Amino acid sequence: MILEPTILQDSTAVSTAYDSVWAGQSVPTQAPTGIESVMLAHDKLFVVLSVALIIWFGLMFVTLRTDRHLEKVERSLESNISDTD
Amino acid sequence: MSTPPTINLTRYRLIRNGVFVWLTLVVLGAFSFGGYLLNIPKINILEHTARNLYFHVPMWFTMMAATGVSAYHSFRVLQTGDYVRDIRARAAAMMAVVFGLLGLLTGIVWARFTWYVSADIWWNFDPKQSMAAVQVLIYGAYFVLRSGIEDTRKQARIAAVYNLFAFVTVPFLLYVLPRQLESLHPGADGNPAFSDITHPVMRLVFYPAIIGFIGLFWVLYTQRVRLALLQRRVDHDDDLL
Numbered sequence: 001m002i003l004e005p006t007i008l009q010d011s012t013a014v015s016t017a018y019d020s021v022w023a024g025q026s027v028p029t030q031a032p033t034g035i036e037s038v039m040l041a042h043d044k045l046f047v048v049l050s051v052a053l054i055i056w057f058g059l060m061f062v063t064l065r066t067d068r069h070l071e072k073v074e075r076s077l078e079s080n081i082s083d084t085d
Numbered sequence: 086m087s088t089p090p091t092i093n094l095t096r097y098r099l100i101r102n103g104v105f106v107w108l109t110l111v112v113l114g115a116f117s118f119g120g121y122l123l124n125i126p127k128i129n130i131l132e133h134t135a136r137n138l139y140f141h142v143p144m145w146f147t148m149m150a151a152t153g154v155s156a157y158h159s160f161r162v163l164q165t166g167d168y169v170r171d172i173r174a175r176a177a178a179m180m181a182v183v184f185g186l187l188g189l190l191t192g193i194v195w196a197r198f199t200w201y202v203s204a205d206i207w208w209n210f211d212p213k214q215s216m217a218a219v220q221v222l223i224y225g226a227y228f229v230l231r232s233g234i235e236d237t238r239k240q241a242r243i244a245a246v247y248n249l250f251a252f253v254t255v256p257f258l259l260y261v262l263p264r265q266l267e268s269l270h271p272g273a274d275g276n277p278a279f280s281d282i283t284h285p286v287m288r289l290v291f292y293p294a295i296i297g298f299i300g301l302f303w304v305l306y307t308q309r310v311r312l313a314l315l316q317r318r319v320d321h322d323d324d325l326l
Contacts, residue, residue, distance in 0.1 A: 045133070049116040056112055060105050063304065067101070070311050074091075077318055 089318055090169045097307055104300035111297045114290040115139040126284045130199050137195045138283070139290050143298040144188030145217070149255060150299045151181035152224070154306070156252035159245035171241035172317070174248060176309035178227050180302050185221040189214070200269050213263035213270040220258045223251050 032040045039046045115136050125135055155177035161170040192214060197207050208214070230247055234240040264273050272278040283291070 043133075045116060049112075052112055052116065053109075056109065063101070063308070066308060067098075070308070070315065071094075073315055074311075077315065 090314060092307055092311055092314075097304075100300065101304045104297060104304055107293065108297040108301060111139065111290060111294045115294070125287055130202070134195060134199055135287070137191065138287060139294045141188060141191040141195055142291070143295045144184050144191060145259065146295045147298045147302045148181050148184040148188060148220075149259070151177050151184060151302050151306070152252050152255050155181060156249055159248040159252075162241050162245040163249075166238070166241075168237070168241060168317070169314070171245070172313040173306075173310055174245065175231070176306050176313060178224055178248060178251075179309060180306045182221060182224045182228075183305075184298075184302060185217065185224065189217055189221060192217070196269075211270065212266035212268045213259075213273065216258040216263055220255065223254060223258075227251060 031037070039050075128135055155174045158170045158174035158177065161167065162174060193207055196209075196211070196214070200211075201207070201209060227244060227248055231240055231244045234243060263270060266273065268276070270276065271282060
């Protein structure tokens with residue numbers, strides 16, 4: 001499951017500020033605790049899962065909001081028509 | 086006065102909530118791995134991106150379902166002249182374009198980091214990609230055609246005829262032609278087909294994903310039908326109903 005970050009290790013020779021953490025160094029040294037022990041496992045795939053779920057829950061929320069809005073307009077149109085009849 | 090046409094709201098809410106739960110489980114299944122549930126086989130170049138199978142491919146199945154629904158209602162327009170059929174055909178064609186665009190975009194991103202990795206290209210006129218783009222354009226033209234006709238009855242009938250033509254091109258552009266040409270997609274010119282290379286464990290998520298996304302299409306399509314029916318009642322002040 002762990003993919004060898006070969007390209008990143010090679011970049012130690014041309015190391016810059018932004019890749020100094022990941023380029024082959026074994027930091028952070030202490031074992032992750034709490035939520036990090038879950039989120040950092042399996043190449044941090046759970047972070048991507050969280051992002052996908054946030055997007056999906058957001059889309060569901062918007063769909064429900066639109067439904068409620070449609071219902072409101074339908075109701076008001078209904079009462080308008082019965083008024084004019 | 087007869088009651089204005091509407092949709093079955095009880096059925097709509099039931100299916101919508103079912104689709105929401107179903108697709109949430111699909112997303113969880115798509116990311117499950119590492120001995121918990123579904124450990125997907127490791128394939129060179131693809132690696133974890135093989136999981137895109139659960140999202141990219143159902144976009145095309147959903148688009149095809151949407152074009153089918155649209156064509157059916159266009160056929161009914163020509164049969165009955167019912168404007169509700171035209172509203173349904175139009176809403177389904179709109180969702181076909183949406184899912185087609187999502188399929189194209191996800192395919193571009195997937196290809197960039199697998200087929201074209203280290204080649205630094207996003208688009209290389211893979212026949213299946215090109216034909217899919219043409220397909221989306223054909224459906225885009227449906228809306229251009231509609232907007233060019235003033236009379237609503239004429240608009241409904243001409244758009245219906247065009248829509249039936251557009252539907253006939255779907256299997257040719259998405260299946261027949263790409264398989265005759267050199268494509269990197271599965272099933273094309275000498276490549277193994279989907280059924281030969283997809284591990285059974287991935288089908289446990291893939292097939293439910295197709296059902297879930299077609300369900301999502303139905304929810305969004307029904308929403309647009311409701312909106313169009315409301316719009317029509319506002320525009321015509323109910324005098325035509």
